[in-house]
Amino acid sequence: MTTQTQDNIIVFDKVNKWYGNNFHVLRDIDLNVRRGERIVICGPSGSGKSTLIRCINRLEEHQEGRLVVDGTELSDDVKAIDKIRKEVGMVFQQFNLFPHLTVLENLTLSPMYVGKVPKKEAEEKAMVQLKRVRIAEQADKYPLQLSGGQQQRVAIARALCLTPKIMLFDEPTSALDPEMIKEVLDVMVAMADQGITMICVTHEMGFAKAVADRVIFMDQGQIVEQNTPNEFFNNPQTDRSKDFLSKILGH
């Protein structure tokens, strides 16, 4: 049991969540994520994919069950939440960069005020991350002066500045033009080789095949099926996933 919890960086144990009184959005979720594992979550809209990953850094709270992230159980304890948020980076569909700060300031804000890193050091680290996402020359621009793909790469760099153990991606390419999707996916593929635990909600099946260790298919708040990408795409087990795959791969 101990070895299992050590290997598993994220453990969902019968997690349930409701919006309001009636909308049961997550239903008895059981999920173990191994350290360094790369997971792609897909499923129709409204299936609870985003809610699931937003529970991991407590942007949403669950009402039932246990959710343990890197040995810390998520509860109302503010200290635990703070600790987990330092270890979990998140990238959003709408980028959510801070438009009133320059790219560099976006990256140094959290290290300086949460991590108490001196300004100069924070800037040096930020430049390293910006080089990693190949956008260092835009450091002094404001986010809205960049293209969508560039903004999303800045958002990835910003999340990486906290040197997180886990990265969550909530449909990172859904708001982008086809040409920009590739530049963002390239950055994510490069990241995947570096041992960081990644959980990615996406419908980019090419990315899933290339990078994921496991694909999870969700519908109606439940995990319907999970398997290696190869098995999932070529040999889906349930009628629901067959139906879903026929729709997204059909054209």
Place this chain on the structure above:
Amino acid sequence: MADTIIFQSKPAREAPIKTEGLVPWVKTNLFANWQSTVTTLVVGALLLYYVPQFINWAILTATTTTNADACRADGVGACWGVVKEKYRLIIFGRYPFEEQWRPLVATLLMVGLLVASCTRYFWSKWLIIGWVVVLSAFFILMYGSLFGYFDVFGLTKVTTDRWGGLPLTIMLATLSIVLCFPVAICVALGRRSNLPAIRTFCTIYVELIRGVPLISVLFMASFMFPLFMPQGVTVDVLIRVVVGVTLFAAAYMAEVIRGGLQAMPKGQTEAAASLGLSYWQTQFKIILPQALAMVVPGIMNNFIGLFKDTSLVYIVSLYELTGSLGLALNSDADWRPYKLEGYLFIVSIYFVFCFAMSRYSLWIEKQLNKSKLR
């Protein structure tokens, strides 16, 4: 392979309809269609009729004599002598005549500091020290001492009921603006708080204050408040008025700021949370800078309104600029008929300040929009 087709660019031609220059401007703005032509002609006729009359009254037939009888002669227009005769009473109110250099210096210091505070060059921690020094100096000059201390300059005491005119207007407006802003931010945040007690308190505060006129707030601050104080404890009427005006203005300002907060996308808070920022860090670093930038016109609207609302303190017998004009003219039967000239004089003073504030807000907007330019 076929021969390459050579691309030939066409020479630039002149636009068939000119859109720049005087004649096109007049055409598009004054005589675009028959409605606009009619409007132009009517407005032009009215201007031609009234503007010369006003110029005739205000300048050509005006007199600057300080002899009230000469003003009554036939054919005499505006009688600016009233301003010449009464300007010290209008500007400084009931402040002792020989000591009026003190409010003059105090007001110049205050206005100077306000201008400095609005200038990017001076934005540093020295500004806070500047405020402490200037505010102290203001009260020492005006009152003669500061809470009974700094009595060393040998200035005679002038109690606050003698203060008046422009110094009082500027002091009331400045203090209320500076004090109401942080209160308003707290109330605006409080109304969106997750804690029901704080949210309810802030909502009740805003609704109560908005439900009553400023005059009644001032009246209560002045006459009701002392009844609730223990025997022998008195708070100066000026402080009570500043607190009253501040609380009043803060309720309105809070709603303007809340408008900005409502307009912030939820993603900004979520991104800040995912980066581990605390509630206050999120508000001060992420939410407020953007929310306040969005509502600069509304904020400045309130500030300008507040500046002019200070004239209502006459209800508690404080005579700021408007009040002291009444004071200066009502008591003098000779000059009482020339209120119009007196009002035009203080209107121009109000206008200078309000116009400066509105221009400044445009500059601020421009500064804040720099990050949005592509």
